[in-house]
Amino acid sequence: MAIPLKYNLRNLVARKASTGMTTFVIGLVVAVFLCVLALVQGVTRTLSVTASTRNVIAMRVGSQAEMQSVITRDQADQMQAMPGPERDASGKALVSPELITLINVPREDGKTNSNVQVRGMDPIGMTIRPSVKIVDGRMFNAGTNEAIVSKNLSKRFASMNVGETLKTGSYRWVIVGLFDAQGSAYESEIWTDARGLQQQTKRNMFSSVFIRLADSEAANRYIETIKGDQRLKLEGKTERKYYDEQMITGAPIKALAFIVGFFTAIGASFGAMNTMYAQVSARTREIGTLRALGFSRRSILVSFVIESLMLCLAGGLLGVVFTFLVFNLFLTHPTGTMNFRTFSEVLFNFRMTPELIAGGLVFALAMGIIGGFFPAARAARLKITTALREV
Amino acid sequence: MKYFRLVWRNVFRKKLRTSLTASSIVIVLTLIVILASLLQAMQADPSGGRGANRLVVQHATGLGNFLPLSQRQRIEQIPGVVAVSPELWFGGVYKDDKPENWIGQLSTDPDIYFDKIFDDASIDPAVNAEWKATRNGFVAGASIAKKHGWKKGDHIILKGTYIPLNAELVYVGPYSAGDESNLFFHNEYLNQSDWVLANKVTGLYYLKVDSAESVPRVAAAIDKMFENSDAPTKTLTEKQFQLQFMEMMGNVKLLINGISLIILFAVTLIVANTVAMSARERVTEIAVMRTLGFGRGHILGFILSESVLMALLGGILGVLIAKILIIPAFLAVLSKTSVSIWLVNFRVSGRTWAMACIVSICVGIFAGFIPAIRSSQLRIVDGLRKVV
Numbered sequence: 001m002a003i004p005l006k007y008n009l010r011n012l013v014a015r016k017a018s019t020g021m022t023t024f025v026i027g028l029v030v031a032v033f034l035c036v037l038a039l040v041q042g043v044t045r046t047l048s049v050t051a052s053t054r055n056v057i058a059m060r061v062g063s064q065a066e067m068q069s070v071i072t073r074d075q076a077d078q079m080q081a082m083p084g085p086e087r088d089a090s091g092k093a094l095v096s097p098e099l100i101t102l103i104n105v106p107r108e109d110g111k112t113n114s115n116v117q118v119r120g121m122d123p124i125g126m127t128i129r130p131s132v133k134i135v136d137g138r139m140f141n142a143g144t145n146e147a148i149v150s151k152n153l154s155k156r157f158a159s160m161n162v163g164e165t166l167k168t169g170s171y172r173w174v175i176v177g178l179f180d181a182q183g184s185a186y187e188s189e190i191w192t193d194a195r196g197l198q199q200q201t202k203r204n205m206f207s208s209v210f211i212r213l214a215d216s217e218a219a220n221r222y223i224e225t226i227k228g229d230q231r232l233k234l235e236g237k238t239e240r241k242y243y244d245e246q247m248i249t250g251a252p253i254k255a256l257a258f259i260v261g262f263f264t265a266i267g268a269s270f271g272a273m274n275t276m277y278a279q280v281s282a283r284t285r286e287i288g289t290l291r292a293l294g295f296s297r298r299s300i301l302v303s304f305v306i307e308s309l310m311l312c313l314a315g316g317l318l319g320v321v322f323t324f325l326v327f328n329l330f331l332t333h334p335t336g337t338m339n340f341r342t343f344s345e346v347l348f349n350f351r352m353t354p355e356l357i358a359g360g361l362v363f364a365l366a367m368g369i370i371g372g373f374f375p376a377a378r379a380a381r382l383k384i385t386t387a388l389r390e391v
Numbered sequence: 392m393k394y395f396r397l398v399w400r401n402v403f404r405k406k407l408r409t410s411l412t413a414s415s416i417v418i419v420l421t422l423i424v425i426l427a428s429l430l431q432a433m434q435a436d437p438s439g440g441r442g443a444n445r446l447v448v449q450h451a452t453g454l455g456n457f458l459p460l461s462q463r464q465r466i467e468q469i470p471g472v473v474a475v476s477p478e479l480w481f482g483g484v485y486k487d488d489k490p491e492n493w494i495g496q497l498s499t500d501p502d503i504y505f506d507k508i509f510d511d512a513s514i515d516p517a518v519n520a521e522w523k524a525t526r527n528g529f530v531a532g533a534s535i536a537k538k539h540g541w542k543k544g545d546h547i548i549l550k551g552t553y554i555p556l557n558a559e560l561v562y563v564g565p566y567s568a569g570d571e572s573n574l575f576f577h578n579e580y581l582n583q584s585d586w587v588l589a590n591k592v593t594g595l596y597y598l599k600v601d602s603a604e605s606v607p608r609v610a611a612a613i614d615k616m617f618e619n620s621d622a623p624t625k626t627l628t629e630k631q632f633q634l635q636f637m638e639m640m641g642n643v644k645l646l647i648n649g650i651s652l653i654i655l656f657a658v659t660l661i662v663a664n665t666v667a668m669s670a671r672e673r674v675t676e677i678a679v680m681r682t683l684g685f686g687r688g689h690i691l692g693f694i695l696s697e698s699v700l701m702a703l704l705g706g707i708l709g710v711l712i713a714k715i716l717i718i719p720a721f722l723a724v725l726s727k728t729s730v731s732i733w734l735v736n737f738r739v740s741g742r743t744w745a746m747a748c749i750v751s752i753c754v755g756i757f758a759g760f761i762p763a764i765r766s767s768q769l770r771i772v773d774g775l776r777k778v779v
Binding site: 282 | 407408411412414415416418419421422425426429450451452453454455456482484488550551552553555586621623625635643646647650653654656657658660661663664665667668672721725
C-alpha cells in the first residue's frame with residue numbers, strides 16, 4: 001500500500017527553513033541552466049529563422065562564408081544571364097550580386113567597438129528577402145552612399161539613426177532607413193548599394209550572388225546547374241543551408257551550457273541528498289511507526305523518493321520563475337556575440353521555449369531522483385525495532 | 392586553537408553529511424576553476440603581458456580590408472620603430488571543415504619575426520634558423536602541434552578560402568608562448584598565388600617599437616601618415632588588438648562571471664543548510680555547554696569554525712581532485728569536440744587555484760554566519776527544555 005502524498009507534502013511544509021533553502025538552491029541551478037540554454041536557442045534561431053529554401057547563395061568553391069568568397073564582375077554577369085530565377089513585376093530577374101565588408105564601429109556607449117558586416121546589394125535584394133521590411137525612413141537609392149540598418153543594430157551602435165552619417169576611416173554612409181528582419185542574421189547588418197560600396201572600398205568585385213527561385217525544388221535544380229557549369233567555378237547553397245552551417249557559432253556556448261549544467265546538477269543533488277538524509281534521521285521513529293502499521297519497505301522507499309521529487313520539482317518551478325524574471329528585467333535588449341565564421345557580431349535575443357522549460361523541469365527531477373534515492377534506501381532498510389527505540 | 396579538536400570532531404560527527412557537503416563544494420569549485428580558466432584562455436595574451444612594446448596596424452575600417460604592402464617601408468622609417476612584419480590571415484581549411492580542426496594561420500616575415508618582434512615567445516634557435524631557410528616550412532604553437540600530433544617533417548595542406556591557393560606546408564618545430572593556437576609560415580610562400588601578387592596587400596602590420604614611451608607617438612605617426620591615403624590605418628597596441636576579439640564575444644564574459652557568482656551563492660546555501668541542520672540537532676548539547684560556562688562567543692566561534700573548516704576541507708580537496716582527476720578528464724573529453732580550439736590555451740594558473748581556496752573560506756564564513764549567531768543567542772533554559 002502506498003503512503004499518502006499528503007504525508008510528504010506536510011513534512012516538507014513542516015520543515016520550512018530546510019525545504020526552503022533546498023528549493024531555492026535547486027531553483028538557482030535550474031535558472032542558470034535555462035538561461036544558458038536560452039542563449040543557445042537565441043543564437044540558433046537567429047541563424048535559422050526566415051532563411052529561405054527558395055533562395056540560393058552562390059559563392060566561390062570552398063568558401064565557408066561570404067566574407068571569404070570572391071566573385072568577379074564577369075562571373076556575376078554570367079549569373080545574371082542564367083535562366084531560372086524568378087522575376088519581379090517589371091520583369092527584372094531576382095538576382096543580386098552582393099559585396100560584403102566588415103567595418104569596425106563604436107557601440108552606442110562610445111566606449112567599445114565591434115565589427116559589423118556591411119552588405120552592398122542590388123536594390124532588388126529587398127525583393128529576394130520578402131521577410132525584411134522597412135520600418136522607418138525609406139530604401140536606399142541605387143548608386144549612392146545611402147544605407148539602411150536594422151532597427152536592433154541602430155540601438156546598439158552609435159550614429160545609426162535615420163539622417164545620421166556613419167563614418168569609419170574614409171567611408172561614409174548616410175542612414176536613410178531602418179529595417180526589421182524578424183530576428184534573423186540580417187539584423188546584424190548594414191545594407192547599402194553594391195556599386196556605391198565598390199566605389200568606396202575600391203574593390204571591383206563581389207562576395208556572393210543571391211538568387212530567388214520559384215520553390216525549393218527549383219532552387220535545388222539551380223544549384224545543380226551552377227555546379228555543372230565548369231567555367232563558372234562557383235558553388236551554390238540554399239540560404240537555409242548556408243546559415244545552418246554557421247551554427248558553429250553556438251557550439252562553444254552550447255558546450256558551456258552542458259558543462260555548467262552537469263557540474264551544478266551534481267553539486268545541487270548532493271545538497272538535496274543532505275536534506276533528505278536529515279529528514280530520514282529526524283523521522284526515524286516515524287518510519288518505524290509506519291512500518292509497524294504495515295507499510296512495506298517498498299512503500300517507504302517510494303514515499304521518500306517522491307518527497308525528494310516534490311522538493312526538486314518545486315525548485316524547478318522556482319527556477320523557471322527566476323528565469324522569466326531575469327528575462328523580463330535584464331535581458332530585454334538583444335545581445336551580441338561573435339560569429340566565428342565572419343568575425344563580425346551577430347545579434348540575438350535570449351529565447352525561451354516550452355521545450356526548454358520542460359527540459360529545466362526534467363533536469364530538476366533528475367536531481368530529485370539522484371538526491372532522494374540513497375536516503376530513501378536507508379529509510380527503507382531501517383529495522384522496525386531499532387527505529388522505534390530511537391529517541 | 393585549543394578547541395580545534397572539538398571543532399574537528401564536530402565536523403566529522405556525521406561523516407556522510409560532511410562528505411556530501413564537501414563534495415558539493417568540490418564540484419562547484421572545480422566548475423569555477425574551469426570557468427575562470429576558460430575566460431583566461433579566451434583572453435590569452437600572446438606575450439603573457441610582455442607585449443607592451445608591440446603595435447598592430449590594421450585598416451581603419453577594420454580587419455576585413457587589406458593594406459598595401461608599400462606601407463611597410465614608410466612605417467619602418469618612423470623613428471622608434473624596431474621592426475615591422477606584414478601578416479596575412481590565411482584562414483585556410485585544415486583537413487575538413489570541422490571546428491576541431493580550426494587553426495589560426497598567419498603568414499609573416501620569418502627573418503625578423505621571432506628575433507625582433509615576437510621575441511618573448513620561446514623557440515629553439517635551431518628550429519628558428521631552419522624555419523627561416525625552409526620556404527614552405529611552418530612553426531606552430533606547442534599546444535596546437537601536440538594536439539594534431541605533428542612531427543618534424545610532416546606535410547599539411549591548408550585549403551585556401553579567400554586566397555585561392557592550397558598551401559602545402561612542412562612542419563619545422565614548435566614555439567611556446569601565452570597563445571599557442573596559431574601557426575606561422577612565410578609571406579614569400581603566398582607569392583605563388585596570383586591573387587597575392589596582383590593585389591600586393593597584407594592584412595596587418597605587426598611591429599615592435601624601442602620603448603613603451605614610443606608607443607603612443609609611433610601609433611599616432613602611423614595613422615597620421617596614411618590618414619588621407621587610399622588605405623587609412625588604425626594602429627592598436629597588441630592588447631587593444633586582442634581586446635577587439637573579446638569585445639566581439641559580447642557578453643560572454645559577463646555571462647561566465649554571472650554564472651560563477653550564482654552557483655557560489657547556491658553552494659553557500661547548501662553549506663549553510665548543513666550547518667544549520669547540525670546546529671539544530673545539537674540545541675541541547677549547546678545549552679549544556681553554556682551551562683558548563685562556555686560563553687556566547689565560544690559557541691559562535693565553534694559553529695563558525697566548523698563551517699569554515701568544512702568549506703576549507705572541501706576547497707582543498709576540490710583543488711586536488713580537480714587538478715588530478717576532473718580537469719584532465721574534462722580536457723580529454725572536450726578535445727574531441729567542436730570546442731577544442733578554445734582549449735588550446737587552457738591552463739589553470741596558480742592564481743586561480745589560490746582563488747579557489749580563498750573562495751571556499753568565504754563560502755564557509757558566509758554559510759556559517761547565521762546558524763552560528765542563532766546558536767549563540769539561544770537561551771539556556773529553552774535549549775535544555777527542547778526535546779529533539
